[in-house]
Amino acid sequence: MAEASKKAFVTGHPIRHSRSPKIHGHWLAKHGIDGSYQAIDVAPQDFAEFLATLQANGYRGGNVTIPHKETAFALVDRRDEAAEEIGAVNTLWFEDGTLWGGNTDGHGFAANLDDHAPGWASNGPAVVLGAGGASRAVIHALKERGVADIRIVNRTLARAQELRDRFGAGVSAHGMAATNELLADAGLLVNTTALGMQGDETLTANPALLPDHAIVNDIVYVPLETPLLAAARARKLKTVDGLGMLLNQAVPGFERWFGVRPQVTAELRALIVADLVPKL
Ligand code: ATR
Numbered sequence: 001m002a003e004a005s006k007k008a009f010v011t012g013h014p015i016r017h018s019r020s021p022k023i024h025g026h027w028l029a030k031h032g033i034d035g036s037y038q039a040i041d042v043a044p045q046d047f048a049e050f051l052a053t054l055q056a057n058g059y060r061g062g063n064v065t066i067p068h069k070e071t072a073f074a075l076v077d078r079r080d081e082a083a084e085e086i087g088a089v090n091t092l093w094f095e096d097g098t099l100w101g102g103n104t105d106g107h108g109f110a111a112n113l114d115d116h117a118p119g120w121a122s123n124g125p126a127v128v129l130g131a132g133g134a135s136r137a138v139i140h141a142l143k144e145r146g147v148a149d150i151r152i153v154n155r156t157l158a159r160a161q162e163l164r165d166r167f168g169a170g171v172s173a174h175g176m177a178a179t180n181e182l183l184a185d186a187g188l189l190v191n192t193t194a195l196g197m198q199g200d201e202t203l204t205a206n207p208a209l210l211p212d213h214a215i216v217n218d219i220v221y222v223p224l225e226t227p228l229l230a231a232a233r234a235r236k237l238k239t240v241d242g243l244g245m246l247l248n249q250a251v252p253g254f255e256r257w258f259g260v261r262p263q264v265t266a267e268l269r270a271l272i273v274a275d276l277v278p279k280l
Pocket residue numbers: 129130131132133134135154155156157159192193194195204
């Protein structure tokens with residue numbers, strides 16, 4: 001009997017904005033794999049049932065996005081180290097019938113900077129704007145890559161303090177009022193908040209206050225050049241947009257489900273950039 005076609009998915013609610021099917025579809029075609037990667041909208045009340053029937057429905061695994069990342073974390077049989085540290089799961093796969101949950105967002109963040117700003121991890125203190133789920137993935141990656149001074153800045157100080165307590169040594173928590181001072185000797189500024197997304201011109205940190213060698217990264221990728229990145233570019237700082245994080249976070253999942261480690265290429269990036277016009 002021929003081997004069944006390999007099936008994977010991305011689930012969220014809503015899910016129609018997801019670019020993941022385009023990314024994985026590109027790699028499936030490129031490698032000539034008999035497989036599929038499908039977007040599946042699952043409402044929160046149906047998510048547990050969805051997970052429980054995955055294997056019976058022939059899935060090798062898939063991606064999980066908002067609002068299911070924390071629920072997936074709670075429901076999987078086993079979790080990898082990154083998922084444990086971040087407290088959320090974005091990638092699911094089976095090993096000998098056991099449902100594993102991993103988190104590749106931190107990997108995507110670090111790989112994007114490796115691609116576009118080599119040496120970033122030894123460039124000095126990092127200032128991270130925001131203290132939500134995305135921030136946890138970024139801080140995990142910064143710690144893993146040895147950044148010794150990580151400064152979380154958040155509108156709600158208590159949330160920054162929770163992350164400081166969670167990640168421990170080398171991580172400090174600050175309210176917005178401290179931002180200017182924290183930027184003066186920073187080597188990396190990362191925005192993890194939704195501020196600066198399409199149509200939002202608000203800037204919470206001024207790149208003009210950063211030293212000349214600083215790198216600025218926004219994990220928001222719609223628009224590709226956020227107001228923060230535009231201001232950093234005007235200041236002649238090295239900038240890295242957020243699209244590479246999305247592309248790189250997809251790599252480990254594809255390898256698990258389909259058995260080939262795919263490449264993040266200029267061709268793939270161009271394909272997704274062409275798709276970035278807002279979907280209504
Ligand atoms: P995600 O999982 O995408 O990180 P989240 O958990 O909702 O999303 O976190 C959103 C982050 O953006 C938080 O740090 C939030 O600040 P608060 O913790 O104070 O809510 C930040 N954020 C959202 N809107 C903001 C605004 N208008 N001004 C400043 N920070 C904002």
